[in-house]
Amino acid sequence: MSDLLGRVIAARLRDVPDFPQPGILFKDISPLLADADALRAVVRALAEHGRALGGVDLVAGVEARGFFFAAAVGYELGCGVVAVRKAGKLPPPTVHAEYQLEYGAAAMEVPVGVLDDHRVLLVDDVLATGGTVSAAADLLEKAGAEVAGIGVVVELAFLGGRARLAPRPFEALLTVGEPPTGA
Ligand code: AMP
Numbered sequence: 001m002s003d004l005l006g007r008v009i010a011a012r013l014r015d016v017p018d019f020p021q022p023g024i025l026f027k028d029i030s031p032l033l034a035d036a037d038a039l040r041a042v043v044r045a046l047a048e049h050g051r052a053l054g055g056v057d058l059v060a061g062v063e064a065r066g067f068f069f070a071a072a073v074g075y076e077l078g079c080g081v082v083a084v085r086k087a088g089k090l091p092p093p094t095v096h097a098e099y100q101l102e103y104g105a106a107a108m109e110v111p112v113g114v115l116d117d118h119r120v121l122l123v124d125d126v127l128a129t130g131g132t133v134s135a136a137a138d139l140l141e142k143a144g145a146e147v148a149g150i151g152v153v154v155e156l157a158f159l160g161g162r163a164r165l166a167p168r169p170f171e172a173l174l175t176v177g178e179p180p181t182g183a
Pocket of ligand 1: 024025026027028062063065100101102103124125126127128129130131132133161
């Protein structure tokens with residue numbers, strides 16, 4: 001991904017120490033979302049990843065910050081959008097998965113009946129340990145979709161999350177830090 005876009009994103013992240021728990025350096029994307037030009041560049045770059053995958057026909061976003069990007073990228077690509085939601089928010093029937101993220105455990109669900117035989121681009125804001133996005137990808141596949149690829153705005157490479165997504169094509173618009181040795 002371009003160094004310029006990486007610098008644009010990096011300049012619009014706010015590092016919040018010890019949020020939501022002690023020891024977590026939270027990457028707040030609010031300044032990025034509030035900057036029209038930067039947001040447009042991010043959406044276009046994620047859409048380009050979808051095009052480079054040979055085309056997708058649905059974009060999935062992880063609740064809640066992934067929704068911003070999924071809806072805009074879906075619009076840019078002329079695709080539909082699907083929400084990977086926190087458990088209990090979607091009406092039944094759903095497919096359900098439990099997973100671990102950087103700061104805790106959670107459960108997520110996707111709707112049954114809209115994913116069968118679709119090629120999906122999965123997007124989220126931050127890849128940390130990769131628990132969330134790998135669980136979301138597994139869930140989309142369990143619901144009948146093919147996950148053509150995954151795109152995130154920021155990857156915290158030192159947490160090694162990328163390794164959990166293989167072999168699915170993965171793109172980060174900004175990579176922070178270095179992967180752990182052996183990852
Ligand atoms: P993980 O499952 O550990 O990759 O965590 C990724 C999910 O949790 C994403 O949906 C992010 O929105 C959120 N997240 C985890 N760690 C951070 C962080 N350090 N800064 C911002 N968001 C984070």
